[in-house]
Amino acid sequence: MVLGRTADGLFWMFRYLERSENTARLVGAGLRIALTRSRSGAEEWSSIISTAGATDAFLARHASYEFDGVVEFMLRDRSNPSSVMSLIEAARNNARSVRTALTSEVWEATNETWMSLRNALKTPVTHHGLPEVLSLIRQQSAYVRGALHGTMLRNEMFNFARLGTFLERADNTARILDVKYYVLLPSVVHVGAPIDNVQWETILRSVSAEHAYDWLNEGDPDPAGIARFLILDGRMPRSMAFCCKQILENLRHLEADLPDPAPSLALAQELSDSLRRRDIKDVLEDGLHDFIQEFISKLGKLGGQIETDYQFHA
Amino acid sequence: MATSMDKEDIPFDEMFMAGNKIRRPYSGYHHWLEGQHTRRLQQKSSEADALFRSVGVTFNVYGNKDADERLIPFDIIPRIISAAEWSKLTRGIEQRIRAINSFLHDIYHRQEIIRAGKLPAKLITGNSAFLPQMIGVTPPGHVYTHIVGTDIIRTDENEFLVLEDNARTPSGVSYMLQNRETMLQMFPDLFSAVSVRPVSDYPRHLRRCLSDCPPARCEGRPVIGVLTPGIHNSAYFEHAFLANQMGVELVEGQDLRVVDGRIAMRTIRGYVPVDVLYRRVDDDFLDPLNFRPDSLLGVAGILDVYRAGGVTLVNAPGTGIADDKAIYSYIPDIIRFYTGEAPLLGNVPTWRCSEPDHLAYALENLSDLVVKEIHGSGGYGMLVGPAASKQELADFRQLLSSRPDNYIAQPTMCLSTVPILARSGLAPRHVDLRPFVLVSPDRIHISPGGLTRVALKEGSLVVNSSQGGGTKDTWVLED
Numbered sequence: 001m002v003l004g005r006t007a008d009g010l011f012w013m014f015r016y017l018e019r020s021e022n023t024a025r026l027v028g029a030g031l032r033i034a035l036t037r038s039r040s041g042a043e044e045w046s047s048i049i050s051t052a053g054a055t056d057a058f059l060a061r062h063a064s065y066e067f068d069g070v071v072e073f074m075l076r077d078r079s080n081p082s083s084v085m086s087l088i089e090a091a092r093n094n095a096r097s098v099r100t101a102l103t104s105e106v107w108e109a110t111n112e113t114w115m116s117l118r119n120a121l122k123t124p125v126t127h128h129g130l131p132e133v134l135s136l137i138r139q140q141s142a143y144v145r146g147a148l149h150g151t152m153l154r155n156e157m158f159n160f161a162r163l164g165t166f167l168e169r170a171d172n173t174a175r176i177l178d179v180k181y182y183v184l185l186p187s188v189v190h191v192g193a194p195i196d197n198v199q200w201e202t203i204l205r206s207v208s209a210e211h212a213y214d215w216l217n218e219g220d221p222d223p224a225g226i227a228r229f230l231i232l233d234g235r236m237p238r239s240m241a242f243c244c245k246q247i248l249e250n251l252r253h254l255e256a257d258l259p260d261p262a263p264s265l266a267l268a269q270e271l272s273d274s275l276r277r278r279d280i281k282d283v284l285e286d287g288l289h290d291f292i293q294e295f296i297s298k299l300g301k302l303g304g305q306i307e308t309d310y311q312f313h314a
Numbered sequence: 315m316a317t318s319m320d321k322e323d324i325p326f327d328e329m330f331m332a333g334n335k336i337r338r339p340y341s342g343y344h345h346w347l348e349g350q351h352t353r354r355l356q357q358k359s360s361e362a363d364a365l366f367r368s369v370g371v372t373f374n375v376y377g378n379k380d381a382d383e384r385l386i387p388f389d390i391i392p393r394i395i396s397a398a399e400w401s402k403l404t405r406g407i408e409q410r411i412r413a414i415n416s417f418l419h420d421i422y423h424r425q426e427i428i429r430a431g432k433l434p435a436k437l438i439t440g441n442s443a444f445l446p447q448m449i450g451v452t453p454p455g456h457v458y459t460h461i462v463g464t465d466i467i468r469t470d471e472n473e474f475l476v477l478e479d480n481a482r483t484p485s486g487v488s489y490m491l492q493n494r495e496t497m498l499q500m501f502p503d504l505f506s507a508v509s510v511r512p513v514s515d516y517p518r519h520l521r522r523c524l525s526d527c528p529p530a531r532c533e534g535r536p537v538i539g540v541l542t543p544g545i546h547n548s549a550y551f552e553h554a555f556l557a558n559q560m561g562v563e564l565v566e567g568q569d570l571r572v573v574d575g576r577i578a579m580r581t582i583r584g585y586v587p588v589d590v591l592y593r594r595v596d597d598d599f600l601d602p603l604n605f606r607p608d609s610l611l612g613v614a615g616i617l618d619v620y621r622a623g624g625v626t627l628v629n630a631p632g633t634g635i636a637d638d639k640a641i642y643s644y645i646p647d648i649i650r651f652y653t654g655e656a657p658l659l660g661n662v663p664t665w666r667c668s669e670p671d672h673l674a675y676a677l678e679n680l681s682d683l684v685v686k687e688i689h690g691s692g693g694y695g696m697l698v699g700p701a702a703s704k705q706e707l708a709d710f711r712q713l714l715s716s717r718p719d720n721y722i723a724q725p726t727m728c729l730s731t732v733p734i735l736a737r738s739g740l741a742p743r744h745v746d747l748r749p750f751v752l753v754s755p756d757r758i759h760i761s762p763g764g765l766t767r768v769a770l771k772e773g774s775l776v777v778n779s780s781q782g783g784g785t786k787d788t789w790v791l792e793d
Binding site for chain 2: 001002003004005007093096097099100104107108111112115156254310311314
């Protein structure tokens with residue numbers, strides 16, 4: 001028996017954790033660009049803020065996109081609900097409220113993550129200290145994930161944790177593409193110009209896939225290849241197709257043997273189908289931007305339907 | 315009667331007798347201790363702290379935003395009770411709790427004790443802890459106080475006294491369990507050197523105790539839940555811990571509603587009835603329809619479901635009338651009235667400030683007395699005369715004069731001491747003891763041990779964790 005509130009707490013706990021990890025990855029990719037190309041630094045920082053959907057909130061506090069301001073805002077600022085610290089705190093609060101649904105390993109990993117990040121983010125993060133902080137965030141989320149996989153029963157609680165993870169991850173990958181889609185358009189004049197190569201690399205880097213791409217694809221990255229990789233490649237664990245497949249599997253597990261499957265299952269099936277047997281050329285021709293926008297909106301609907309189907313709220 | 319800690323009033327130390335001889339219950343432990351280096355013990359002590367932090371055994375302190383999660387300091391020197399002392403204590407506690415349950419039944423039914431002239435009616439009728447909604451209601455299994463944490467103090471070799479009955483929602487049992495767990499991890503060898511009775515089966519006993527009193531409408535195996543006010547409550551850790559250890563749901567008011575005369579919880583597949591709720595929500599907040607209408611922590615209509623046999627509430631609503639500090643002073647009479655026996659455990663002498671001569675005495679001797687609010691708990695709103703400033707004394711004198719009914723006064727009792735591990739080595743500190751009691755219709759179970767609270771400041775008599783007290787593992791020896 002799983003309480004609706006517990007399902008809600010688990011789902012969002014893992015959304016928050018996933019989001020904090022993605023934020024760290026985005027900031028890492030931004031740092032890379034800012035270091036290698038100081039001219040495009042501001043542009044890169046602004047697209048990171050925009051990917052996080054926090055442009056207005058950022059501009060309300062900071063006049064321009066500078067390293068210090070962006071890093072402060074994205075990592076430490078507790079008034080920003082999508083800063084890493086806010087997210088980790090929210091994840092830990094959720095973990096506390098669903099404590100009985102977690103193994104002690106998962107709980108302790110989450111609690112220790114909160115303790116060590118609170119310590120690491122006690123003072124503003126310098127240029128110099130940023131890589132270490134980012135790697136701590138990555139390590140800590142791997143720690144929680146490891147505890148989840150190694151100790152949790154494969155029951156409904158696990159399904160809700162996974163649904164949260166993959167919904168968030170699909171959303172994050174889609175948002176990265178949404179903000180950067182213009183770099184991937186074949187019609188862009190600067191194709192082959194150095195700036196684009198760096199931009200493409202940044203996109204791969206922000207999903208930790210700069211090497212995976214090389215392994216799976218021969219030759220230099222090209223826009224269509226990157227788009228296909230992030231949208232359609234079922235082997236890539238941060239691709240939209242991969243996430244959708246996981247969402248579908250977890251919902252199937254929840255609905256197994258039920259006479260009357262929940263509406264969210266049909267929505268997930270539809271979303272997953274929309275990414276199967278698609279040719280990236282068609283997607284690009286039909287309009288990458290519209291495609292991504294539609295995906296994000298369907299994903300949002302699916303999230304809402306899951307909350308309704310499983311009685312997250314009274 | 316000793317009203318203050320005079321010079322000759324040397325506290326009774328539970329480990330060391332005069333001439334540094336070791337009291338017998340501590341001899342095995344002391345032998346082990348002699349083989350330990352202080353520095354290693356101190357290192358173990360900080361390891362224990364780290365363990366508590368990562369497990370998340372924390373305590374929320376109200377009214378302190380910065381430190382909203384604090385660790386209760388844990389001292390690694392155990393408090394040890396011999397088998398003989400324990401059996402004497404438990405007999406006294408059992409007697410007291412049986413009497414309290416008879417009293418509660420009586421007070422919500424025929425009120426024989428008042429008719430017999432043994433208890434003034436005004437103590438009941440004018441008491442906010444008395445719930446008229448409970449008149450004529452008999453709880454499942456006739457049990458009112460399923461879960462009790464009786465506070466005991468020791469003043470010498472032979473005298474144990476009850477300080478408070480805590481018949482509402484006593485907390486601290488998770489510390490009893492976690493303290494032992496920590497000691498087992500820190501000093502595994504110690505437990506093969508000394509035979510200590512285990513406490514780890516408490517959650518199983520608790521679960522059984524909760525299952526023992528299903529409501530009339532329960533069919534089959536009762537579904538059990540722990541009702542918590544939520545993560546911001548000071549004892550939230552404990553609520554989650556107990557639910558987890560018992561393998562039962564941890565629910566909040568927002569998860570529950572009345573469905574077909576039952577209390578049902580919202581699951582991912584719809585509403586499912588709960589039979590027994592171990593509620594850690596106070597009476598006042600339990601039901602916005604029957605009590606405080608602004609409460610968001612309870613369930614609208616739960617009291618009506620309870621009265622109709624749709625759910626068991628643990629403890630029963632209205633048990634507070636038995637642990638109110640004015641009633642407390644009558645407990646020896648209550649024991650005599652319902653059991654026909656002399657009380658095995660005494661009370662701390664208590665002046666009821668509602669009575670003019672008691673009030674006069676209290677005002678005159680304020681600097682020697684401890685003054686408590688009738689409904690206070692957790693060490694809030696109390697005065698420790700000998701430790702109070704002139705200003706605090708003056709403030710309390712005024713409070714006392716303006717609302718005498720709200721206060722009782724007691725002599726400053728000289729609590730026994732047990733050494734703690736201080737920077738310089740062992741140092742005696744005052745302690746009390748809260749054993750945890752589970753009441754079923756046919757038996758009373760008392761966990762061998764309990765929570766020893768210790769005042770960490772030298773000479774301090776206030777052991778409450780909200781006031782800077784710490785805890786110790788409490789051992790009851792096998793033999």
